[in-house]
Amino acid sequence: MPKDAADLHVERWRDHWVLEDDFDDGIEAMTFRLHQLVRHLRATTKAALAEVGLQDFEYDTLHRLMIRETPGRASPGELAQETGVSNAGMTGRLDSLEKKGWLKRVPGTEDRRRVDVEITRAGMRIWNRAMNLRGRAEDEVGSVLSARELATLNRLLRKMTLYVEDEETR
Amino acid sequence: MPKDAADLHVERWRDHWVLEDDFDDGIEAMTFRLHQLVRHLRATTKAALAEVGLQDFEYDTLHRLMIRETPGRASPGELAQETGVSNAGMTGRLDSLEKKGWLKRVPGTEDRRRVDVEITRAGMRIWNRAMNLRGRAEDEVGSVLSARELATLNRLLRKMTLYVEDEETR
DNA sequence: GACGAATAGTTCGCTAGCGAACTACTTTCG
DNA sequence: CGAAAGTAGTTCGCTAGCGAACTATTCGTC
Numbered sequence: 001m002p003k004d005a006a007d008l009h010v011e012r013w014r015d016h017w018v019l020e021d022d023f024d025d026g027i028e029a030m031t032f033r034l035h036q037l038v039r040h041l042r043a044t045t046k047a048a049l050a051e052v053g054l055q056d057f058e059y060d061t062l063h064r065l066m067i068r069e070t071p072g073r074a075s076p077g078e079l080a081q082e083t084g085v086s087n088a089g090m091t092g093r094l095d096s097l098e099k100k101g102w103l104k105r106v107p108g109t110e111d112r113r114r115v116d117v118e119i120t121r122a123g124m125r126i127w128n129r130a131m132n133l134r135g136r137a138e139d140e141v142g143s144v145l146s147a148r149e150l151a152t153l154n155r156l157l158r159k160m161t162l163y164v165e166d167e168e169t170r
Numbered sequence: 171m172p173k174d175a176a177d178l179h180v181e182r183w184r185d186h187w188v189l190e191d192d193f194d195d196g197i198e199a200m201t202f203r204l205h206q207l208v209r210h211l212r213a214t215t216k217a218a219l220a221e222v223g224l225q226d227f228e229y230d231t232l233h234r235l236m237i238r239e240t241p242g243r244a245s246p247g248e249l250a251q252e253t254g255v256s257n258a259g260m261t262g263r264l265d266s267l268e269k270k271g272w273l274k275r276v277p278g279t280e281d282r283r284r285v286d287v288e289i290t291r292a293g294m295r296i297w298n299r300a301m302n303l304r305g306r307a308e309d310e311v312g313s314v315l316s317a318r319e320l321a322t323l324n325r326l327l328r329k330m331t332l333y334v335e336d337e338e339t340r
Numbered sequence: 341g342a343c344g345a346a347t348a349g350t351t352c353g354c355t356a357g358c359g360a361a362c363t364a365c366t367t368t369c370g
Numbered sequence: 371c372g373a374a375a376g377t378a379g380t381t382c383g384c385t386a387g388c389g390a391a392c393t394a395t396t397c398g399t400c
Binding site: 225227255256258259260262263266281282283284 | 385386387388389390394395396
């Protein structure tokens with residue numbers, strides 16, 4: 001079986017270190033691979049988005065806005081939470097996207113503290129184009145797995161994400 | 171079977187959108203979960219590292235320096251490549267770590283363009299403390315899987331990382 | 341041996357994002 | 371009903387990192 005960078009990493013690890021707390025090689029390798037895959041996905045997504053003139057934080061924001069239960073509409077706080085960006089960071093993102101005409105801020109009607117964020121037609125168009133490109137970039141990595149393997153992978157990942165989601169609601 | 175955020179995401183996706191290019195739900199869910207898990211791992215690692223007074227970019231740099239084939243010694247260019255940070259970014263990281271006394275820069279002997287980066291005793295001590303804490307944070311997530319499941323997960327992840335590594339050496 | 345190309349690392353101007361503090365508004369409690 | 375507490379979003383000063391341009395050095399070719 002060919003070795004990837006995580007295998008080499010774990011092997012070197014064993015060669016060089018006597019560790020206070022024993023590390024689970026399997027978990028160490030898993031963590032290494034997860035980071036590596038996400039790093040790759042980010043890079044390929046970034047390159048794909050550049051083709052339509054979007055940066056990844058722009059796409060991320062428009063995408064999160066569009067895939068909500070109320071598509072194309074959210075509050076800044078909701079978007080901040082769903083993207084994992086701080087409220088201040090989301091304010092900056094919205095400033096930038098509003099300036100480019102891809103979304104607009106509307107004062108909340110019932111609660112004057114609130115702002116409603118709405119995507120514009122221009123925003124929907126560019127999001128749509130970007131999404132198709134990004135999907136293809138991701139398909140390349142996923143396509144090395146058979147349908148059955150992909151289902152197994154998702155079942156195992158879900159086991160961890162359910163735990164993570166539970167942890168995050170406490 | 172309980173549903174995680176990726177399942178809900180894919181379901182809503184189907185409800186709302188007729189898409190130009192068909193998206194593979196399995197790949198979409200996988201991508202969503204990978205990002206979610208890495209985001210969680212980053213957050214838990216960050217919290218753990220704060221206990222010894224390290225920021226994640228500091229730990230990342232010291233860790234990459236220590237797990238090399240030449241532990242504790244590398245060039246800035248090598249570290250930049252292995253961490254995925256630009257040369258300019260790595261220069262800034264090294265500036266900061268050198269200032270704190272955790273590593274030092276030594277002029278290369280054979281090639282005067284080069285700088286050798288070496289970890290200090292203080293750097294090794296703080297890295298060691300941080301690594302134990304980080305390992306425990308990661309173990310929590312991985313421990314929801316059985317040993318057999320972890321092996322299966324790693325086998326499927328490796329299939330993708332081998333593809334990714336191949337792509338990146340072209 | 342000289343010159344151009346390539347490489348290693350740094351500097352510079354800029355950006356996306358953060359934490360803390362702020363303003364404006366809503367809710368809760370006495 | 372008014373004051374205190376809490377919430378929504380923004381501002382501000384700062385940081386980690388980037389791309390481009392730079393300096394210093396090495397290598398390759400003629």
